[in-house]
Amino acid sequence: MTVMNEAGKLIADTAARIFRDLGDPQTLNGAADDRWRARLWRALEDAGLTKAWVPESLDGAGASVADGFEVLRIAGEFAAALPLAETLLAGWLLAQAKLKVPQGMLSVAPVRNGESLLLGPDGKLSGTAAAVPFARDAGHLAVVARRGGAATVALVERGKCAIRPGASMAEEPRDDVVFDGVAPVATGDGLEEGELIAMGAAVRAVQMGGALQTVLDRSVAYAKERVAFERPIGGFQAVQHNLARLAGEAAVALAASGSAADAIDGAQGFDEAVLLEIASAKIRVGEAAEKGAAIAHQVHGAIGFSKEHVLHRYTQRLWAWRDDFGSESAWAVRLGDAVAAKGADALWPMLAAR
Amino acid sequence: MSAPIHFDPIRLPPEAQALREEVRGFIKQEIAAGSFDPRARSTYAGYSPEFSRKVGKKGWIGMTWPKRYGGRERSFLERYVVTEEFRVANAPVGLHFTADRQSGPILLKYANEAIKSDILPRIVRGECCFCIGMSEPGSGSDLFAAKTRATRAKGGWQVNGTKVWTTGAQHANYMIGLFRTSPSTKENRRHGLTQFLVDMAAPGIKVNPIADMSGGKHFNEVVFSDLFIPDDHVFGEVDAAWRQATSELAYERSGPERFLETSAVLFELVRVLGAKPDLRGAEGIGRLVAQLHALRRMSVSVNGMLQAGKEPVLEGSIVKDLGTIWEQELPAKARELAAFVDPRHADRGAFDEVLRQAVTIAPKLTLQGGTTEVLRGIIARGLGLR
Numbered sequence: 001m002t003v004m005n006e007a008g009k010l011i012a013d014t015a016a017r018i019f020r021d022l023g024d025p026q027t028l029n030g031a032a033d034d035r036w037r038a039r040l041w042r043a044l045e046d047a048g049l050t051k052a053w054v055p056e057s058l059d060g061a062g063a064s065v066a067d068g069f070e071v072l073r074i075a076g077e078f079a080a081a082l083p084l085a086e087t088l089l090a091g092w093l094l095a096q097a098k099l100k101v102p103q104g105m106l107s108v109a110p111v112r113n114g115e116s117l118l119l120g121p122d123g124k125l126s127g128t129a130a131a132v133p134f135a136r137d138a139g140h141l142a143v144v145a146r147r148g149g150a151a152t153v154a155l156v157e158r159g160k161c162a163i164r165p166g167a168s169m170a171e172e173p174r175d176d177v178v179f180d181g182v183a184p185v186a187t188g189d190g191l192e193e194g195e196l197i198a199m200g201a202a203v204r205a206v207q208m209g210g211a212l213q214t215v216l217d218r219s220v221a222y223a224k225e226r227v228a229f230e231r232p233i234g235g236f237q238a239v240q241h242n243l244a245r246l247a248g249e250a251a252v253a254l255a256a257s258g259s260a261a262d263a264i265d266g267a268q269g270f271d272e273a274v275l276l277e278i279a280s281a282k283i284r285v286g287e288a289a290e291k292g293a294a295i296a297h298q299v300h301g302a303i304g305f306s307k308e309h310v311l312h313r314y315t316q317r318l319w320a321w322r323d324d325f326g327s328e329s330a331w332a333v334r335l336g337d338a339v340a341a342k343g344a345d346a347l348w349p350m351l352a353a354r
Numbered sequence: 355m356s357a358p359i360h361f362d363p364i365r366l367p368p369e370a371q372a373l374r375e376e377v378r379g380f381i382k383q384e385i386a387a388g389s390f391d392p393r394a395r396s397t398y399a400g401y402s403p404e405f406s407r408k409v410g411k412k413g414w415i416g417m418t419w420p421k422r423y424g425g426r427e428r429s430f431l432e433r434y435v436v437t438e439e440f441r442v443a444n445a446p447v448g449l450h451f452t453a454d455r456q457s458g459p460i461l462l463k464y465a466n467e468a469i470k471s472d473i474l475p476r477i478v479r480g481e482c483c484f485c486i487g488m489s490e491p492g493s494g495s496d497l498f499a500a501k502t503r504a505t506r507a508k509g510g511w512q513v514n515g516t517k518v519w520t521t522g523a524q525h526a527n528y529m530i531g532l533f534r535t536s537p538s539t540k541e542n543r544r545h546g547l548t549q550f551l552v553d554m555a556a557p558g559i560k561v562n563p564i565a566d567m568s569g570g571k572h573f574n575e576v577v578f579s580d581l582f583i584p585d586d587h588v589f590g591e592v593d594a595a596w597r598q599a600t601s602e603l604a605y606e607r608s609g610p611e612r613f614l615e616t617s618a619v620l621f622e623l624v625r626v627l628g629a630k631p632d633l634r635g636a637e638g639i640g641r642l643v644a645q646l647h648a649l650r651r652m653s654v655s656v657n658g659m660l661q662a663g664k665e666p667v668l669e670g671s672i673v674k675d676l677g678t679i680w681e682q683e684l685p686a687k688a689r690e691l692a693a694f695v696d697p698r699h700a701d702r703g704a705f706d707e708v709l710r711q712a713v714t715i716a717p718k719l720t721l722q723g724g725t726t727e728v729l730r731g732i733i734a735r736g737l738g739l740r
Contacts (some may be wrong), residue, residue, distance in 0.1 A: 053544030200731065213358065213359065220737050221739065224738070234739045237731075241731075243734060243737060244731075244733035245675075247672060247737055248676045248738075249678075250359055250732070251359045251652065251672045252360055252648050252649070252652060252672075253670065254361055255361035255363075255648060255651055255652040258361055259363045259651040276647065279640070279644060280643070280647040283641055283645075283646075284647075284648040285642035286645045287641075287645075307477065329637055332636070332638075332639075332644065333636045335639075335644060336638065336643070337631070337636045338631075339639055340627060340629055340631045341629055343625075344621045344625035345626070352374065352435075
């Protein structure tokens with residue numbers, strides 16, 4: 001994604017190696033049970049990747065923001081069916097509040113705009129967060145709650161919360177979490193809900209970029225192998241042009257998400273410029289996911305629609321990830337309102353400054 | 355496996371952003387002085403010797419070229435900023451744009467010292483206009499079907515045939531033309547074409563204007579009758595022009611002019627929908643802005659990678675494909691989003707005017723400089739499918 005230093009390259013290589021060895025999506029797709037899950041998680045944890053965004057002072061790996069995003073792009077290339085992104089996000093959020101980050105799988109809440117959790121004078125939380133990714137798998141949740149008017153970061157034991165199970169299009173947990181009466185393990189000053197959701201949107205965009213790269217690679221490889229009408233279908237111009245379009249969508253997803261990751265890496269907070277980058281990435285990558293998945297399925301034909309084939313592990317996640325941390329439409333309204341409020345003559349200077 | 359697609363998240367360096375302010379100041383001054391009207395129809399390709407000369411004085415033509423030819427040895431990212439600011443302002447750069455973007459770099463690579471010392475400084479001063487002789491009546495997208503012949507003559511070559519859709523030929527001092535010097539071979543149908551420098555003032559050239567449907571008068575037919583071209587005007591290897599297109603092509607494909615051509619429609623849309631658009635308007639603006647931002651970041655990235663000596667050939671083609679499709683679709687999307695704006699709204703007239711112009715030029719955006727179909731074939735080749 002970016003011009004990386006030695007440390008960054010080491011982290012990226014480690015992530016790629018672990019996913020290749022223990023997280024190959026075709027192997028997992030055919031696995032009889034989910035014992036692979038604990039093995040893969042342990043390898044990621046042992047390598048320090050689950051705490052990539054936790055500084056060394058808080059016992060984390062202390063990777064840069066950019067390097068953490070690179071790990072997530074690689075996880076996207078493997079359609080990782082684990083809460084790695086959520087755990088990174090939680091670590092990032094807790095670290096902002098200088099809270100110690102527990103081991104194990106983590107997730108964050110709230111993940112939807114407009115939801116807010118309260119931290120009462122009795123030190124207990126109230127409120128419900130909808131569609132929290134992998135909530136039931138997480139040992140702890142990192143949440144943003146309101147104490148008085150102020151945003152507070154709280155670390156919560158998941159076991160103390162009531163869970164109403166739900167699932168994404170990829171059959172991954174998207175659970176409603178009821179926080180009523182739960183006392184946090186720790187609290188600290190932190191970020192606004194909107195900032196958590198913005199970071200989450202960037203995370204999803206980066207995962208989707210990685211996933212689309214693999215979808216492109218697999219589609220091209222399949223078109224070279226699959227013979228119909230006595231030649232590889234990749235030899236037909238109609239198929240070639242579809243794949244060229246898919247390459248364009250994968251490219252724009254990688255570029256837009258990479259740009260957003262770079263913007264966050266280089267900024268102190270979530271100012272207007274960073275929000276333009278994140279909104280643009282979530283919108284455009286979401287559009288790319290829709291167009292790209294459609295082309296990939298068209299190229300793969302019926303086999304790509306089967307449970308046995310690995311393609312759905314990517315396309316169903318791409319569809320699901322569009323809806324996490326704000327859909328294209330939600331971000332577009334937010335961006336459109338901001339652009340309109342500043343006026344027509346401010347638009348070009350805003351874009352050109354990036 | 356196809357090669358991984360790669361876009362370094364390159365930002366414009368501080369010196370480029372500082373230059374941007376200087377360019378904006380210059381543009382503001384020129385508009386105030388009445389040298390061009392930013393809202394006038396299609397002034398971008400407009401031919402203005404006065405304006406080009408002023409741009410030349412600023413040092414913004416051939417600005418990446420060596421100083422000994424009048425260049426400033428500045429970076430491609432600085433040139434990028436100048437290009438995008440002029441494009442957004444609709445500035446009349448028609449005289450120098452082609453020479454600056456592609457002809458000059460070809461001269462730098464293939465011309466002899468005498469030609470370089472003669473022509474490049476004139477381009478830099480904004481006094482020398484180039485056109486490109488590629489398409490022919492029987493050969494458009496299929497460049498290698500070109501039939502205009504250059505045959506051996508004493509001390510050079512004699513050219514007969516016709517080029518068509520030649521932008522700016524009526525103003526051009528020179529053409530860089532692609533002529534057939536040998537038949538193609540069975541093994542290589544791209545063989546047999548050679549790149550020449552044509553002095554448009556030489557006898558044996560007739561330029562006939564072709565009006566286009568948008569009211570533009572940029573196109574021409576150029577007829578050669580026994581035109582003589584001296585030997586030192588051959589650029590590169592005889593019969594092997596097909597081998598010469600390299601990184602210049604990536605610059606040509608990935609510049610800001612590949613997605614900003616109809617951008618005035620977006621700016622006027624934002625104006626006409628006002629400070630508080632409804633949900634539909636806000637979402638529409640948000641999506642268009644996101645798409646434009648993403649395209650621009652890709653384009654900056656490709657230019658930055660080129661500047662760093664990389665060869666993002668596939669990425670460059672993708673920028674042009676996505677960019678031209680986007681600028682072509684923009685007018686239709688904006689038209690829908692503005693559909694319910696009161697016809698008496700104060701900004702409606704200006705919106706309708708840029709919209710009409712953009713709708714009319716939209717068809718050519720995915721034709722010029724290589725059609726969508728050709729481009730997708732190139733991308734497919736980059737993916738290893740051809």
